[in-house]
Amino acid sequence: MSASEMSFEEMQEEIRNQLEKLQIEEDSLQEEMSTIMNQAPFLNEKIKSLKKLVPALKIIEHDAVGLVNTINDISDSSEKISGKIRLLDEARSRVQECQSRVCDLIDLEICSQGVQAAILDSDYEKGAAHVHRFLSMDQSLLQKTANDVENISNTLKSVRTLQDATSQLRALVEHKFNEAVRNEDLVSIERFFKIFPLLGIHEVGITEFCTYLRGKVSLTAEKNLKTAITTPISDKRYNIIFADTLTLLFEGLAKVIDIHQPLLETYYGPGRLFSAVNILQKECDVQVRRIFNEWMKCRQINKKMQQISEISRIGPNSSFSKLERIDPKDLDILIGEITFMHYRSELYIRFIQRKVMADIEIGILDSQKKEECINAFSQALNNSELTQLKHELLSHYLRLEQYFMEESINKAVAMDSVDSSQQTSSMVDDTFFIVRKCIRRSISSGNLDGICAIINTACRVLENDFCDVLRSKLRQGYPSGYLDLTQAYNVLQSSIQQGRLQSGDTEQSRTAFIVALNNADSCIEYVDALCEGVLKEIENALPGMNSNEHGKLESCLSGLSSVTSNLKEIIEYGIQQLRSSVIKPRVNPWVDAFLNISHQFTEEELSVYEAGETFVQTLIMNLESLLSSFKDMLTVANYDAFVGALTTEVTQRLEKVILKSSFNGLGGLILDKEVRSLASYITAATSWSVRDKFARLTQIATVLNLEQVSEIADYWGNHDGALTWRLTPSELRSFLLLRTDFKPDDVKRLKL
């Protein structure tokens, strides 16, 4: 029962749903229909206009068909015409080819007849011209022509004659050339040199000719070397005679190349300089090696190198005097000669590089071949004896220069002298003079690697050896025997009077300490100037540096900045020494005098106090005498650092003694005044700002100078008038509590 009821109700529900759906559908259909109906007139209009277009379209179609036909006709006829032209072209080219073959044949005849006559007449130019003509013919084509022509044997005979003549002429010209060389017959040498390329044997010509040139270079070089070896020591140029000999060799070679390059280019064409230079380079290698060997022998390079390496093995400061140390001065001239020799080699290498590269650039057009050629040339040059010897020269140079620098600086340090009118001692000027000289000399070698190595060495010597000297001098400390100079003076006076002057030991070590400190400071300036100057000089000497080379150089130069940071550490160390041995023992009792004064003034006491010598006046007077004794001794930067250390010490100590005192309102007022005058005194004494060092003290004085506890609100908090406090809230409270007239409860209640 219930099921049917349910189903009835369900059915009813479903029917209703369906009905609803249908209604929605009906609505949407209606809507669609109405839009279609709306479009109907518009569409009708369109159909009408289209109908009107139909006849026009028919006309167009008819015309188009006509056009297509016409075009087809035209294309057919032009096809026919161009076919004929093509045929004509072909025919013409065949005729031309035929003509050239006939020409070749005729020339062949003429050449084969002429060549023999020319050879018999010794007119090699003419003969070679015939052969040149023959060689310019396409040999395989010639063979084919011969087959086509009736008179085969004749043609073949001519070809054979010419081939024979070619080899005959080749042999003859080579022979004649050699004969001319033997007879030193310059005209004939040049004459036959020009014939080689006509006979198609360029490479042979270049080889023969350059071998001849090689011989000439060799003769001159040998003569020059002999002169060099026999040059007497008294000769002005004795000390650089090998550099001179090397220069002569390079100049001679460069001249040979310069003179003959145009000849080569005219008769052999561009792109062949490489072969010529290759042959000449062999002679260059031989001669350079000979000069180098003689130089090694004459200047006893091996012995010197051995001595140097032994000295460096034993260590610079060892007292093993068994070993004969070479005086760096004696090496000076030799080092100069090596740099000169190296520079000359470098220049010559650059010269042939430039020449050959330019020749390859215009002579060889195929990019792959060009690259191969450039690689072959670079490799040949890199493997040449000249390059190897250049490297060896650089290596010798560096060893000697490094030794020179180290030893000279050692000497400068050993011979250090103090001129009382100077703040620094002689070793600083001397050392940087030496470093600069060595780097300059390395620049004159023209090699970046050499320059960088010397800069690296300079960094090492300065950072290790030189800084060690300064550091060890400071480590001995500043003797604080007497508390001030007047005292020291008195003692000195009385010792003199009593006739027992205990040498100025203390005074000497004081001076030594101060001078070392000043030396370190002036070194910083020297290093900066060195860095800047050297970079400019190198940029001038090596204008074509790429970014990589620049990076290399800059990285090496940046090594000098680690010397600077070392020096700064040394100065800091020295100032700390002064602080503990000079500043502290004096400043502490001066500041402690603050404790002897009551800071709870009545009006009356205050006027008495201010009438007399106040605490701060005494302190400033004492500081003044201390500072003035150091002012002229120290460099400006060191003096500033000294004042800085003094300020730190005074302010810290003063803070401590303030904490041990108690103040009333007037006491606070006086303190504030005194701190102000102290700060302005010290500010005037130095070029640096000491405000920062006084910040805490000034704030303490402000706190103690308040009228009431609550006034602190004017200075504390987030408003505009607030200070940037260096005191913590608890510190601030404890300073406030020093005021006897402030209630501790008020202070405690402060919200900070």
Add this chain to the structure above:
Amino acid sequence: MDDYKFLFKVVLVGNAGVGKTCLVRRFTQGLFPPGQGATIGVDFMIKTVEVDNEKVKLQIWDTAGQERFRSITQSYYRSAHALILVYDISCQPTFDCLPDWLREIEEYANSKVLRVLVGNKIDREDREIPTHVGEEFAERNNMYFLETSAKEAENVETLFIQIAVDLIKQARNRDVPKYDDTTTIEDRTTSIGNKLLQ
């Protein structure tokens, strides 16, 4: 542009022809250029790598192996943070020269320099130095050890990155006042040993 946090100088040394330039080229440019000419003097390359989100600039100095450039190359030892000593695993003489190289390093380099021994060319089939021989040598001399192939790009990245990681660690430790040199060296050798056995 130059926003790096650390700058380290790494110097490669070793006999001529052991593949120093190839290692550097592989690492800096991803190339293996065959038929390289011998290096002249010193070559200089820069590569910035990232370690633990920190940019590290490695200045790599590729030195010439030939004797006649020694006076140039030696001058770079002192400022080096790391020295890579390279030999060729297929060439006994290059291994035999190692003590000479170490002597040179001892003489010219900073005593705290990070030293790494590298056996290169493991792609070659004519090996002459077994791995354990190189490893033992490295251990005896307190060095890192790694075998590489510049040709097959094997371990090259690892080599340089490991150096960067270690140098950063060293640099950070230096800031800490209680820094004990000896313990870290021991740490180092053990960690290398483990790494190699993997």
